[in-house]
Amino acid sequence: MLAQQRQQAILERVRRTGGVRVAELVRDLGVSDMTIRRDLEVLAERGLVEKVHGGATVTGTGSTEEPGFAAKSVRQQAEKEAIARRAAQLVRPGSSVALSAGTTTWTLAHHLVDVAELTVITNSVQVADVFHRGGRPDQTVVLVGGVRTPSDALVGPVAVAAVRSLNVDTLMLGVHGMSTRAGFTTPNLLEAETNREFVAAAQQLVVLADHTKWGTIGISTIAALEEAHVVISDAGLPEEARAELAEHVGDLVVVAPSADAALEAAQ
Known part of the structure; x- marks a missing residue:
């Protein structure tokens, strides 16, 4: 899988579930921990995800933004x-x-x-x-x-x-x-x-x-x-x-x- 395809797959999962863990992506995509972290960095720099300890979540800061359980579970x-x-x-x-x-x-x-x-x-x-x-x-x-x-x-x-x-x-x-x-x-x-x-x-x-x-x-x-x-x-x-x-x-x-x-x- 090319880097662009992999990052698109990660982004789709974040949008679907609200958040992802690095360990899960390593397991499911069959690449290294470092590769996943670089992918998340790229997506974060583009403003498409928010990096958190151990993973990433959807972006947004409005008063009605309601992250799902999966998104919140990777934070702090x-x-x-x-x-x-x-x-x-x-x-x-x-x-x-x-x-x-x-x-x-x-x-x-x-x-x-x-x-x-x-x-x-x-x-x-x-x-x-x-x-x-x-x-x-x-x-x-x-x-x-x-x-x-x-x-x-x-x-x-x-x-x-x-x-x-x-x-x-x-x-x-x-x-x-x-x-x-x-x-x-x-x-x-x-x-x-x-x-x-x-x-x-x-x-x-x-x-x-x-x-x-x-x-x-x-x-x-x-x-x-x-x-x-x-x-x-x-x-x-x-x-x-x-x-x-x-x-x-x-x-x-x-x-x-x-x-x-x-x-x-x-x-």
């Missing part, structure tokens, strides 16, 4: 792992926890599958699947129904009605963006409505947001910064963002990705 993997590990420490055996949709909460789910007697409520198909595969008999998993979004969230009136009838100890909320002016936001209007019901149902709101979420504003606000009891982010968070968050949220926790996780994410 080491940071999300560190955030998830810290968030898992806040979950007690025998408690109830709601997990919103997103790749950070999906990463967290892998750390919660061994928590005894846990009740999990989620509107994420991907999160529910993690617990289903875990198969722990003393855990209860409630997957609310609804209309599926590009990020694999179930939203809409069915989801809202289900969440509105519940009370949970802790909500682990993944967000598209956060800022002083707009608070915690999402590019999906229906997902914002569902997440607002999750916020209302929870005694404690824990927001999981890597440093790239600061300054990003989705079209719809889920909650004001002041509503968060805890925000967990990573060491890439700028000092000015730390100062703003520390002033508005209950507790700001900043974690450092491990060297091993960062190396794995880059591969």
Whole structure:
């Protein structure tokens, strides 16, 4: 396959799925890691894809841009792992926890599958699947129904009605963006409505947001910064963002990705 043909194939996959991983392209196209990285560099220079650690995603920065689950899963993997590990420490055996949709909460789910007697409520198909595969008999998993979004969230009136009838100890909320002016936001209007019901149902709101979420504003606000009891982010968070968050949220926790996780994410 010629370089131009290979790059076109990569671009079509990015547009179809929202994101690609270098390792998958190496396997599927039968070329070296270096060749794939050069192809991604060419596509990025032309403005056709956005390079991220370990792969590439579709471009776009609008307030209604909604990357798919595959696209988000290749972004900030080491940071999300560190955030998830810290968030898992806040979950007690025998408690109830709601997990919103997103790749950070999906990463967290892998750390919660061994928590005894846990009740999990989620509107994420991907999160529910993690617990289903875990198969722990003393855990209860409630997957609310609804209309599926590009990020694999179930939203809409069915989801809202289900969440509105519940009370949970802790909500682990993944967000598209956060800022002083707009608070915690999402590019999906229906997902914002569902997440607002999750916020209302929870005694404690824990927001999981890597440093790239600061300054990003989705079209719809889920909650004001002041509503968060805890925000967990990573060491890439700028000092000015730390100062703003520390002033508005209950507790700001900043974690450092491990060297091993960062190396794995880059591969």
